[in-house]
Amino acid sequence: MMLSCTSAPTTPPFPNLPSAPPAKADSVVDTIHGVAVADPYRWLENGADPAVQAWVAAQNERTKSAFKAVEGREEIRARLEKLVSIGRVASAQTCGKRIFHLRRGGKQNHYALYVRDSWDAPPRVAIDPNTFSTDGTVAMDWWIPSRDGGLVAYGVSAGGSELSTLKIRDITTGKDLADEIPNCRASSVAWRRDASGFYYTRYLEGDKYNRRVYYHTIGEDWKGDRLSFGEGRAKEDWPNVQLSPDDEWVVVTVYQGWSKSEMYIKRRTATTWIPVIEGRNVRTSGGVTAGRLWLMTNDGAPKNRILWADPEKPTEWKQVVAEGEGTIESFDLVKDRLIVRDLVNANARLRVLKLDGTDLGTIPLPTVGAIGGGMGEADGEDFVFDFQSFFVPPALYRYHVPTGKVTAFETLDAGIDLSTFEAKQVWYPSKDGTKISMFVAHKKGLVLDGSSPTLLTGYGGFNIPMTPGFGSMLFMWLESGGVYAMPNLRGGGEYGEDWHQAGMLAKKQNVFDDFIAAAEWLIRERYTTSSRLAISGGSNGGLLIGAVVTQRPELYRAAICAVPLLDMVRYHKFLIARLWIPEYGDPDKADDFKWIHAYSPYHRVKDGATYPAVFFTTAESDTRVDPCHARKMAARMQAATGSGLPIFLHIEQKAGHGAGKPIAKIIEDIVDQLSFLREMLP
Secondary structure, eight states: OOOOSEEEOOOSSSSTTTOOOOOOOOOOOEEEEEEEEEEHHHGGGOTTTTHHHHHHHHHHHHHHOOOOOHHHHHHHHHHHHHHHHOEEEEEEEETTTEEEEEEOOOTTSSOEEEEEETTTOOOEEEEEEEGSSSSEEEEEEEEEEEEESSSEEEEEEEETOOOOOOEEEEETOEEEEEEEOOOOTTTTEEEOOSSSEEEEOOEEEEEEEEEEEEEEEETTTTGOOOOEOOSSTTTTTTTEEEOTSSSSSEEEEEEEESEEEEEEEEEEEEEOEEEEEOSSOOOEEEETTTTTTEEEEOOTTTTEEEEEEEEESOOOOOEEOOOOOOOOEEEEEEEEEEEEEETTTEEEEEEETTTOOOOEEHHHHHOSSSEEEEOOOOOOEEEEEEETTTEEEEEEEEETTTEEEEEEEEEEOOOGGGGGEEEEEEEEOTTTTTTEEEEEEEEOOOOOOSSSEEEEOOOOOTTTOOOOOOOOHHHHHHHTTTTEEEEEOOOOOOOOOOHHHSGGGGGGGHHHHHHHHHHHHHHHTTTGGGGEEEEETTTTHHHHHHHHHHHHHGGGGGEEEEEEOOOOSSSSSSTTTGGGGHHHHHHTTTTHHHHHHHHHHHHOOOOTTOOOOOEEEEEETTTSSHHHHHHHHEEEEHHHOOOOOOOOEESSSSSOSSOOOHHHHHHHHHHHHHHHHHHOOO
16 A cells, blocks of 8 residues: 555655756845845746746646656555545535535535425435536535525636636526626625525625625626625725524624624614624624524633624623633524534534523534534524544534434445544643644554654644544545644634634744644654654645744654745735734734744745755645745745755646635645655655
8 A cells, every 4th residue: 555654764755856947046135124034036926927837837747757656656546536436515504494515426526516495305406516617627616595595696716716706596497597796705695585685795806805795686787786884994804794584684794814803783774884893802703683683702701602682782792601611613593592513622512502591411423523514594493514523424414403303314435444443632732831632543553663654734823623524635544554643733713712812923933833742742652753754734734834844844754735825024915815914913014024034934944954855735826825935935945955855846727725626636636645745654
């Protein structure tokens, strides 16, 4: 198979690998807040430059040629395709009598949207993005049904760009209406009860910021849609909109980063918005249901609490669910119950409470794991959710409130003997003594002699939790004798807002220290050694990998750095990155620049340092993180490394940050990553 638990590699990897395509180093130096900052590969920022395109083409050819020559690559592909063929299910939602969910079958490139007309009816395809294009590069980004499930608003984009055009599908006829609205990236849609129209968010044409709320009437030209909210606000504000089931109240939540939000409410027929909360450094979300404004907030409760208010008096809150041991992630009203989804030590839990907060117990789950979403209606009887864990394939469940019965209504057959694997949660100290939790998975009977190839992955940011999930690459790794480790780094959402804030802005270094400490723990506990340890991360996790590779290069043999941020001094100048200033800070401010420049991976590369092998991967149509980060960092490290280990770069065409990526491209990506790891950890 792919790996074997042997001693450290003794033969050079990738024999006969040609030198990396040379990149000219210019003498560009900026003086920022009195500090001289060199930027020798500034020219690689311009992806439209023919010289940059030629250099990228040469890098891609070198990478592909090297990976295609790896022994056992086709064996990896064959096994991966078999694992992928089990498909996936996700995102269940009830709408009146109808039930929607996503399913990807076999080798289909994309999830299709399925609908049942009732619980007794079989599921049928409502929208199939696999028919949108011949090569699978046109995707459905998001979908939001009307309240009765008769219509679905959905977003379509090409090449991984996520620049959605809003369309509307009639579920009964299976045809789209004539309405089409451009510039609806990640749109928030709130349907009228009779489906005659909806509130939604879109951008001005060609604008990456200035997201605003409009109202659209079905059948009318979108160019005449009425602006409802957003005029004159900061361009980085991110409003989402909700409409109460009785059509009476409109609520707009304006996210300002991942630690703060403002909220406004008005009657649908009114013109004046009433503040619920504004100008405070707390995060609050919610909407009007059953005559009450229901709220989840970290105001006075870092792990969140649930409250309600009279919509007529929206600032007079009454607490229903206090902060507890778990971090509350969301809640729903179903019939006369609150269903609360929270995390306890990064494991999912579902609680059932009366509307006065009386605890009625928990909904049984298959094992420790993760819940994706969860949805119910106040006038319905069912709460639907999806669940998965490391060794439990994704499945969709129905919790029937009146009976308390839980049933799985969409499942998968993994075709794997899952009993041969095990996972556990361990705790280890970070540099400052903070205890960090980490999931570790491997085959049963693992001998702790330091010989196991180990893959350590992390994220640590944006209040996003890392929880147990089922994946094809995971099983490829574990089947071949590898160890998989996933720590819950500060900056994530596992342990509430205090945990998040301990890994953002001036405290971002804590995230890197937590990850480095995880690597040291795995070595100390004899799971592996530095020569058998690989690390990986994407997006904010790519920043993590870049930081720890430049800070502690001796700890790792190989690193996979995907769609990364790496030049943090200039990150805010590209694409939508100003949205992330509340998380990272603003390099144009002297105080922020000081801590950002201190860890910025591109600026921490040292000539002659013994860096591990690194595989940088990104995509030309990424509209979130500009691929220039990977280009510049790859060029800098190829010129600087003194280890003799390769630095690879691959920039994919007709692909973006990851959302909407066809399965064919995903398989190719994973085969490349496993080929790289197989060669580096033979």
